[in-house]
Amino acid sequence: MxxxxxxxxxxxxxxxxxxxxxxxxxxxxxxxxxxxxxxxxxxxxxxxxxxxxxxxxxxxxxxxxxxxxxxxxxxxxxxLYIRGVSRSVTHELIRHRHLSYSQLSQRHVIDDPAFVVPQPVNGDDELGGLFERAAATARAAYDELIEGIGQRLAGSEGATRSKRARQAAQALLPAARATxxxxxxxxxxxxxxxxxxxxxxxxxxxxxxxxxxxxxxxxxxxxxxxxxxxxxxxxxxxxxxxxxxxxx
Ligand SMILES: Cc1cc2nc3c(=O)[nH]c(=O)nc-3n(C[C@H](O)[C@H](O)[C@H](O)COP(=O)(O)OP(=O)(O)OC[C@H]3O[C@@H](n4cnc5c(N)ncnc54)[C@H](O)[C@@H]3O)c2cc1C
CATH class of the missing domain: 3.30.1360.170 (Gyrase A; domain 2)
Structure with a gap:
């Protein structure tokens, strides 16, 4: 991979x-x-x-x-199979109506969210640090939300609970999330x-x-x-x- x-x-x-x-x-x-x-x-x-x-x-x-x-x-x-792009970019890409798309599901696939650092930030120590801290904060809130939603839905079936928790918590992830x-x-x-x-x-x-x-x-x-x-x-x-x- x-x-x-x-x-x-x-x-x-x-x-x-x-x-x-x-x-x-x-x-x-x-x-x-x-x-x-x-x-x-x-x-x-x-x-x-x-x-x-x-x-x-x-x-x-x-x-x-x-x-x-x-x-x-x-x-x-x-x-083409395109990897290592942000959801920000795929949001623009899919505006092209004559192309057809199948994109990684954030609800179904359980993975460790990674973030594509935007061009002028990448390689700049100060801005890179700012970006990383903000991404880490969002990531921590995402994990906490998944945990909290999981507890609230404790009575429901495991896979459904996990999917519903991820689909709600993903709202907190930056558009830089890799897809x-x-x-x-x-x-x-x-x-x-x-x-x-x-x-x-x-x-x-x-x-x-x-x-x-x-x-x-x-x-x-x-x-x-x-x-x-x-x-x-x-x-x-x-x-x-x-x-x-x-x-x-
Ligand atoms: C520099 C730049 C800045 C942009 N900024 C913004 C922005 O601020 N906000 C935003 O929402 N979008 C923005 N866009 C996206 C842009 O408006 C288009 O949605 C995107 O580039 C897809 O282009 P398209 O509609 O021409 O392409 P496609 O959907 O790939 O269509 C290709 C061509 O088919 C024809 N066509 C397709 N559908 C129709 C139709 N319904 N009627 C008539 N002809 C049609 C047209 O000739 C069109 O050019 C920006 C794009 C660029 C390049």
Whole structure:
């Protein structure tokens, strides 16, 4: 198991594509990006690749993104398992309505709450100390509340008592509490998330998550994300941006 508060993003599922045998076409990619090309070419029956600039999968998808024919990217999906993020960040993440989510339950899973220290605080002795003391106070009150609720509900069945105690006491935990979430999305929805939250205007932790997602997505579907540039700002923050993005 990885540290609960260290960001980790793993690809756990991708699209498998097999072209129909009777279609006179092949491409130099596979998986979701081949499927996106197939879907685009199916619109025009352009199996013979009439234009040199779009004869490769990379060239084809670049063109699709340039002209905004983005629905073809919706056929392919990637699922990421994201760990070591705060509930504050997942609260923002789940605002993206075209992605699908399954998040760790605070009511059912009994664990030792850990907290993701926010960027400007992390590494600063004074602010880090303040954060730690506040988190420890919240944690102590959380434990006390669980104990107290457990006593009040002494007559009820053990598992129910424990679940009800945790669901009430969690109200006291900071939004920095570490969590885990499985996120599935089509390539267009992932691109929209990165375009929106990869910028320097985004929340620091969410921007870091968007950049990490981009890096993982590029490993499996490079041509669908090739236009995004990663830039290191003078203050050390890394942002993702694309000159081609037509939405987000
Ligand atoms: C810098 C920044 C600051 C923010 N501050 C706040 C804040 O203070 N308060 C707050 O509540 N939120 C805030 N947000 C969240 C923001 O308002 C969006 O909820 C979030 O970024 C998801 O974006 P979206 O709705 O475009 O995305 P998605 O839900 O992923 O939708 C993708 C796209 O689909 C289309 N779409 C989806 N649903 C509809 C619909 N119902 N009607 C029409 N088109 C639709 C739109 O084109 C949309 O851009 C902030 C976001 C950023 C990046």
């Amino acid at each position: 990885s540290d609960q508060t260290t960001l980790r993003v793993d690809v756990i599922a991708t699209t498998r594509f097999s072209a129909p045998a009777d279609v006179p076409w092949s491409t130099d990619a596979d998986g979701g990006q081949a499927l996106a090309e197939f879907a685009g070419r199916a619109c025009y029956r352009s199996w013979d690749k009439p234009k040199a600039a779009t004869a490769t999968n990379a060239g084809y998808l670049r063109h699709v993104i340039e002209v905004g024919h983005l629905s073809v990217l919706e056929h392919a999906q990637v699922t 885990e979430i499985v996120v599935t999305g089509n390539l267009r929805a992932w691109r929209q998330l990165i375009a929106t939250h990869g910028s320097d205007h985004a929340d620091d932790e969410l921007r870091e998550l968007a950049v990490a997602c981009l890096q993982r997505l590029r490993e499996v579907e490079p041509n669908a994300f090739a236009d995004f540039l990663l830039t290191d700002l003078p203050d050390g923050r890394r942002i993702a941006s694309s000159a081609l993005v037509t939405e987000g």
